[in-house]
Amino acid sequence: MLIDEILGWIKLNLKDLIQIVLFPGIAFILIFAVAATWFERKYLAHSMLRIGPLHTGRVAGWLQIIADFIKLTGKEVITPRNVNVFLFNLLPVLSVCTSAIAVAFIPFSSDWIIYEGNGISLLLFFAAASLTPYITLMLGWISNNKYSIIGAMRVSYVYISAEIPAFLAAMGVAIMAGSFSLIDIVEAQSRIPFLIPQILGFIVFFIAFLAEVERVPFDIPVAEQEIVAGWRTEYSGINFGVTMMMDYIPLCTWTLLFVTLYLGGYQGPLIFASQTLSNFFWILLKFSLVIVVILLFRSVFPRLRMDQTLRLTWKYLTPAAFLNLIITAIIAYYYPDLFGLIGAS
Amino acid sequence: MSVIRFLRGIIKPYIIVFKHAISKPHTIKYPYERLMFSDGYRGRISLRFEKCIGCGLCSRTCPNRAIEMVEIEGEKHSFPQINFGRCSFCCLCVDVCPRGALFSDEVVELSVIKRDDLIYHPYKLSNPQPLESILKDLKKTITVQIEDGRLSYTLLRRREENV
Amino acid sequence: MTFIFRLTDKMLRWGFKSSIWPAHFVNGCCSPELMQLAGPRYDMERFGVLPLPSIRHADALFIVGVISRKMADRIRMLYEQMPDPKFVVAVGSCAISGGPFYDSPFIVKAEDIVPVDVFIPGCPPRPEAWLQGILMLREMIWQGRKG
Numbered sequence: 001m002l003i004d005e006i007l008g009w010i011k012l013n014l015k016d017l018i019q020i021v022l023f024p025g026i027a028f029i030l031i032f033a034v035a036a037t038w039f040e041r042k043y044l045a046h047s048m049l050r051i052g053p054l055h056t057g058r059v060a061g062w063l064q065i066i067a068d069f070i071k072l073t074g075k076e077v078i079t080p081r082n083v084n085v086f087l088f089n090l091l092p093v094l095s096v097c098t099s100a101i102a103v104a105f106i107p108f109s110s111d112w113i114i115y116e117g118n119g120i121s122l123l124l125f126f127a128a129a130s131l132t133p134y135i136t137l138m139l140g141w142i143s144n145n146k147y148s149i150i151g152a153m154r155v156s157y158v159y160i161s162a163e164i165p166a167f168l169a170a171m172g173v174a175i176m177a178g179s180f181s182l183i184d185i186v187e188a189q190s191r192i193p194f195l196i197p198q199i200l201g202f203i204v205f206f207i208a209f210l211a212e213v214e215r216v217p218f219d220i221p222v223a224e225q226e227i228v229a230g231w232r233t234e235y236s237g238i239n240f241g242v243t244m245m246m247d248y249i250p251l252c253t254w255t256l257l258f259v260t261l262y263l264g265g266y267q268g269p270l271i272f273a274s275q276t277l278s279n280f281f282w283i284l285l286k287f288s289l290v291i292v293v294i295l296l297f298r299s300v301f302p303r304l305r306m307d308q309t310l311r312l313t314w315k316y317l318t319p320a321a322f323l324n325l326i327i328t329a330i331i332a333y334y335y336p337d338l339f340g341l342i343g344a345s
Numbered sequence: 346m347s348v349i350r351f352l353r354g355i356i357k358p359y360i361i362v363f364k365h366a367i368s369k370p371h372t373i374k375y376p377y378e379r380l381m382f383s384d385g386y387r388g389r390i391s392l393r394f395e396k397c398i399g400c401g402l403c404s405r406t407c408p409n410r411a412i413e414m415v416e417i418e419g420e421k422h423s424f425p426q427i428n429f430g431r432c433s434f435c436c437l438c439v440d441v442c443p444r445g446a447l448f449s450d451e452v453v454e455l456s457v458i459k460r461d462d463l464i465y466h467p468y469k470l471s472n473p474q475p476l477e478s479i480l481k482d483l484k485k486t487i488t489v490q491i492e493d494g495r496l497s498y499t500l501l502r503r504r505e506e507n508v
Numbered sequence: 509m510t511f512i513f514r515l516t517d518k519m520l521r522w523g524f525k526s527s528i529w530p531a532h533f534v535n536g537c538c539s540p541e542l543m544q545l546a547g548p549r550y551d552m553e554r555f556g557v558l559p560l561p562s563i564r565h566a567d568a569l570f571i572v573g574v575i576s577r578k579m580a581d582r583i584r585m586l587y588e589q590m591p592d593p594k595f596v597v598a599v600g601s602c603a604i605s606g607g608p609f610y611d612s613p614f615i616v617k618a619e620d621i622v623p624v625d626v627f628i629p630g631c632p633p634r635p636e637a638w639l640q641g642i643l644m645l646r647e648m649i650w651q652g653r654k655g
């Protein structure tokens with residue numbers, strides 16, 4: 001009887017369950033984290049004319065990340081002295097969970113989204129994604145190590161200073177689409193992606209989101225040459241493996257948001273028989289292209305200093321984002337017909 | 346103008362690195378391929394057992410005192426015993442030997458698990474282990490060559506030959 | 509049951525073998541060879557050897573070059589901070605037996621402070637020699653031996 005009820009419940013919620021467990025939920029994020037780690041190591045190695053992982057696994061070292069994780073599970077987990085043992089071991093897992101929440105608001109097709117968010121999914125995305133730096137701050141603070149706490153402080157500096165321009169740039173898109181709902185934003189880009197009318201916002205958002213996911217040139221919180229390994233200095237064993245995965249999950253969610261806001265999201269010509277599959281293909285293609293572009297930054301650019309980052313974000317990005325917002329607002333108020341020309345609301 | 350310079354400074358290195366990323370890597374897959382060093386490379390020291398006269402010059406010359414003269418039963422004189430854990434591969438001993446009994450080859454793979462294995466007794470010194478038995482996976486060796494007076498050091502133009 | 513134990517053991521040994529993350533403690537002039545080793549020509553990352561900054565993430569400690577008496581304390585401290593299982597590689601004549609400074613009263617041998625698993629002689633060891641030492645360490649881990 002209970003079994004029947006459970007089965008009935010599963011049948012009723014089958015689509016939601018698939019979305020949460022498989023795509024774009026847990027399985028997608030985990031596979032992305034593993035694949036992106038492998039791809040980054042291989043890609044960076046090739047960009048330095050090296051080969052990268054090769055002898056683990058027959059083809060191109062594809063087992064390397066799995067070997068790393070098996071090794072990390074076998075390592076000793078060290079808890080430093082005078083540390084809250086429970087929180088110290090809980091927080092890495094918590095950080096992965098909280099940073100993965102944000103993927104729930106990204107539409108992968110007009111009917112394939114975990115939670116529509118009652119028309120304010122853009123705001124909800126920012127709210128969910130902003131949880132991550134809190135956890136990171138706690139991670140660094142609880143480690144009872146000076147490098148960890150410096151790294152944690154840097155996380156909060158960089159995140160706050162990058163969050164504001166990113167949000168203001170996203171507001172331009174919201175005004176243009178006339179809605180906070182990410183589905184509406186994507187639908188408004190059916191004729192032309194917002195990359196072109198919102199070029200200023202596009203540039204601001206791109207730089208700001210690089211800073212938010214701690215990619216080079218903004219990887220100040222984990223600067224190896226200054227503060228050993230930043231906020232994850234004290235974590236060893238599988239805890240370290242989890243914090244390493246933590247790097248890639250915000251990358252995943254923020255890149256998906258970037259694609260959704262400026263590159264037309266799941267829009268694209270029909271190539272498969274089913275509209276949904278075709279939409280999946282387009283968003284994943286754009287997503288992979290953006291990932292390929294930004295992973296290479298790591299071997300091209302040097303790291304910015306802390307003050308340079310703050311100057312860039314507060315002095316240049318925030319005014320530029322405001323300018324973009326004001327221009328968009330003026331056009332939206334006085335010449336709303338212009339938006340009709342490019343297909344937006 | 347300065348904006349254009351700034352943008353060029355961002356885009357140009359990106360393109361260069363991307364070109365690298367899609368070009369052929371320069372790696373020597375070491376245990377399977379190996380670079381052959383130039384002639385006269387100072388590597389492992391070996392002994393021609395029958396040529397040594399036990400004069401001890403090598404031992405006295407060695408700046409690291411890595412050579413010790415040891416007695417061997419049944420032989421009239423003593424022989425050099427080299428501690429490769431201390432040797433700095435300067436080859437002064439090779440130069441000073443009046444009989445040319447010591448020589449160096451280009452084997453550098455001397456890693457061991459016990460430190461005592463690094464002390465080479467004269468017998469071991471006179472039976473140097475060939476490279477093929479150290480590197481069992483070695484498939485091909487790569488030789489650096491001189492072309493038109495310039496060292497051709499790129500792997501793209503390498504000459505391959507079997508050991 | 510034994511089968512599961514064997515399998516787990518084998519998997520763990522395979523994992524340890526194919527992803528050695530070294531922390532390098534460089535005191536001497538052997539270090540350029542380390543750069544060469546990580547660079548394009550010899551590329552130790554082919555074997556999953558990825559240098560990481562923090563000692564807490566490390567599996568192997570490369571003790572490179574001459575160890576003075578003051579440094580010996582630090583090396584011991586680093587070694588004790590590493591999570592198990594840990595391996596130590598002594599690189600260069602200096603770390604193995606003092607090398608050119610064999611008669612100095614201020615030089616300590618690596619084996620006197622920490623248990624060393626693999627010795628790589630040379631002054632400095634060529635990247636080939638170094639890689640062979642890493643291969644030897646891999647082989648040692650795979651066979652479950654301790655140096």
Ligand code: SF4
Nearest residue numbers: 407432433435436438
């Ligand atoms: S090569 Fe130099 S250091 Fe080595 S044994 Fe000969 S003289 Fe001594």
Ligand code: SF4
Nearest residue numbers: 397398400401403442
């Ligand atoms: S190896 Fe040469 S220098 Fe050394 S004892 Fe023999 S003959 Fe003399």
Ligand code: SF4
Nearest residue numbers: 536537573600601602
């Ligand atoms: S072994 Fe030679 S190269 Fe290495 S630190 Fe000692 S003197 Fe320098």
